[in-house]
Amino acid sequence: MTPPTVAVVGGGQLARMMAGPATALGLHLRVLVEAPGASAAQAVADAPVGAASDVGAVLALVEGADVLTFEHEHVPTPVLEAVAARGVPVHPGAAALLHAQDKSVMRRRLTDLGVPCPRWSPVGDLGDLERFRAVDGGRAVVKTTRGGYDGKGVRVVGAGPLPDDVLAWCAAAADGTGPALLAEELVPFRRELAVLVARTPSGRCAVWPVVESVQRDGVCAEVVAPAPDLHPQTAAQAERIALTVAEGLDVTGVLAVELFEVPGPDGGAPRVLVNELAMRPHNSGHWTIDGAVTSQFEQHLRAVLDLPLGDVAPVARWTVMVNLLGSALDDPTDALGDVLGADPGVKVHLYGKAVRPGRKLGHVNVSGDDLEDVRARARAAVARLRGESTVSNETTESTDDGGTR
Numbered sequence: 247m248t249p250p251t252v253a254v255v256g257g258g259q260l261a262r263m264m265a266g267p268a269t270a271l272g273l274h275l276r277v278l279v280e281a282p283g284a285s286a287a288q289a290v291a292d293a294p295v296g297a298a299s300d301v302g303a304v305l306a307l308v309e310g311a312d313v314l315t316f317e318h319e320h321v322p323t324p325v326l327e328a329v330a331a332r333g334v335p336v337h338p339g340a341a342a343l344l345h346a347q348d349k350s351v352m353r354r355r356l357t358d359l360g361v362p363c364p365r366w367s368p369v370g371d372l373g374d375l376e377r378f379r380a381v382d383g384g385r386a387v388v389k390t391t392r393g394g395y396d397g398k399g400v401r402v403v404g405a406g407p408l409p410d411d412v413l414a415w416c417a418a419a420a421d422g423t424g425p426a427l428l429a430e431e432l433v434p435f436r437r438e439l440a441v442l443v444a445r446t447p448s449g450r451c452a453v454w455p456v457v458e459s460v461q462r463d464g465v466c467a468e469v470v471a472p473a474p475d476l477h478p479q480t481a482a483q484a485e486r487i488a489l490t491v492a493e494g495l496d497v498t499g500v501l502a503v504e505l506f507e508v509p510g511p512d513g514g515a516p517r518v519l520v521n522e523l524a525m526r527p528h529n530s531g532h533w534t535i536d537g538a539v540t541s542q543f544e545q546h547l548r549a550v551l552d553l554p555l556g557d558v559a560p561v562a563r564w565t566v567m568v569n570l571l572g573s574a575l576d577d578p579t580d581a582l583g584d585v586l587g588a589d590p591g592v593k594v595h596l597y598g599k600a601v602r603p604g605r606k607l608g609h610v611n612v613s614g615d616d617l618e619d620v621r622a623r624a625r626a627a628v629a630r631l632r633g634e635s636t637v638s639n640e641t642t643e644s645t646d647d648g649g650t651r
Contacts, residue, residue, distance in 0.1 A: 250551055253307045253334075256317035257284030259597040260527050260543075260544065263535070264317075265289040267544035273551075277317075278307045286317070298612065299443070308334045315499055315528055315550045319346040319395075337447065337498035337517045337550040338525045345495050346525045349428050359494040361487055362519050362599055364506070367425035371420035372413070378429040383431040386414050390425040399425075400464060404430060420619050433519060435506035440530035443488040444500050444545040444555055451492060452555040454538060456484045459504065459530050462571075465542045465604070466510065466529040468624075469567040471537055474617060479515035480507065487520060500546040501526030529569070529606075534558075536593040536611040537565025542622045562613035568624040570608040573601050574633035574647045578608060585610075586628045592627045607631075 249272050257279025265286070268275040287293040294301025297366060298321045307327060308314050312334045314326075326340035345352040353366050368373045369388070379386045384405030393399055401412050406647040408416075417423025438461060443453045458473035459466055473481075487533045488503045502524040510516050531542035540548075540556025548555055578596055585594060589612075597607035608631065612624040 250313075251276055251311040252550065253311035253314045253319050254278065254286075254306070254317055254545060255304060255314070257281070257293065258317055258601070260317035261286035262289045262597060263527070263532075264543045264547060265617065267547055269540060271544070271547060273547060275306060276311060276550070278303060285597045285599055295388050298322075299325065303329050304329060305332065308332065308533055313337055313550045315546070316343070328521075331489045332643075335447070337548075338501075339496065339498070342495045342497045343525055346392050346523050349389055350426060351523075352523055355495065356491065356520055357482045361490060361494075362517065363526050364433050364519050364521075365431040367429050369419065369429050371418065372408075372416040375408075375412075375416055375427070375429055375437075376637040380556050380586075382431055387430045387432055388415065389428045390400050390415065390597065391428050392425050398464075399495065426594060431602040433508060433521075435507045435508050435519075436516065437473075437507050438474075439484060439505040439507050439518060440469070440502060440522070440528070441484045442487045442500055442502050442528065442531045442534075442542055443492050445492040445497055445559075446549045447498050447552045449493070449557055451489055452540075452558045454531065454534060454542070455557045455560060457530055458626055463604070465569070465571060465606070467569055467571065468621075469530050469533050470617070470621070471533045471567070480518060481512075483516050483607045487518065491520070491523065497525055497581045499525065500527050500531065501525055501550045502544050503529055520607055523592070532595070532609050533565045533567040533611055534597045535595065536563065537561060537567075557645065563615045564617045565611055565613040565618050566617075566621045569606055569608050569630050570596075570607055570610065570628050572603045573607060573631060575631070576601060578631045581630045581633065584629050587628065589627060592623060594627065594631070596631075620637070 251274040254277045259317045262285045274289050276295050277286045277290045279287045279293045304325050312331050313338050324551045326336050334425050350368050356363050367378050388401045390399035419427045437458045440459045441456045445451045455472035457469050457471040460468040489492050492501050500614040505518040526544045527546050534541040539559050593611040599607050610624050610627045612620045614620040
């Protein structure tokens with residue numbers, strides 16, 4: 247027997263976290279990694295080295311594969327078209343992936359679909375930006391349409407002179423030496439939410455519960471699943487939007503829709519606006535590894551192979567995911583004994599990355615019935631992995647679920 251082969255472009259932690267589900271399902275995972283020691287290369291045996299922009303490397307990757315998918319969106323369209331011309335299915339396809347690669351294309355299409363978004367406009371030069379700013383008292387969010395992630399390529403500007411980097415962006419956009427720009431209104435949101443949906447090529451869909459995402463310096467720091475105190479109408483709107491986007495853009499695999507929760511009209515239920523899209527497993531879905539019947543990584547593999555989708559129900563009332571962003575330790579695994587000994591209910595996921603300030607090195611999931619307890623335990627575990635000398639919310643009393651309080 248020859249098991250199905252899933253080829254993945256990108257050697258980061260998202261590809262690494264596909265390895266366990268692929269093994270469980272009896273699939274063969276082949277990952278194109280950027281370097282021999284990349285995060286995914288430490289967990290996947292079949293990990294050739296190559297660049298996502300190298301058509302030869304990608305064509306070699308898909309030789310004998312049943313499908314090509316991704317752990318990031320930075321794959322040029324001609325490369326994807328070359329793979330499709332070889333007869334290998336590409337999920338999500340190039341036409342869909344373009345909406346995650348280019349924010350301007352995404353905004354236009356979502357507007358056409360009637361999906362609620364912040365007020366926005368393309369910016370071709372400084373004059374375009376100043377006209378956009380004038381509507382909201384000089385405030386705006388300026389984004390490069392391509393290449394930004396985790397707060398990079400995004401700048402919030404207020405009234406008054408523009409910062410030098412935004413002026414440089416505008417000049418480069420105007421003379422064609424830099425990426426195109428997009429301006430969006432600075433949304434007065436209550437909090438950020440996210441909803442993940444998986445969709446198969448044959449159109450089957452499954453939506454996980456809406457979660458709250460806490461950002462720090464443009465990077466996801468914590469996720470609470472499900473989002474606390476979420477109005478049922480708001481949750482329903484978020485889920486409808488996710489399905490509308492998945493179907494309207496013909497997305498296959500996992501789609502993450504990042505949202506702003508804003509006040510509803512006349513004091514009614516809050517509503518949501520779409521902030522960003524990601525067509526792959528996403529940081530806001532890491533809680534599903536331990537907190538849902540089917541994780542986003544298993545579901546993504548099922549979806550791109552057009553297999554029946556798994557149950558997305560939570561396995562606990564609450565799951566909190568906290569990211570490990572940097573560490574004072576040379577290697578966070580040095581703290582594993584302390585973390586696991588202090589709280590046996592903690593689930594630790596480390597990515598095998600070298601420590602750098604602010605770098606995503608791993609995450610922790612904790613599930614339970616008491617949200618504040620679960621949140622405190624997750625934060626305490628990450629504090630230990632960061633090598634912090636004082637850990638708040640010290641826990642000593644054993645609980646029935648195997649954790650400590």
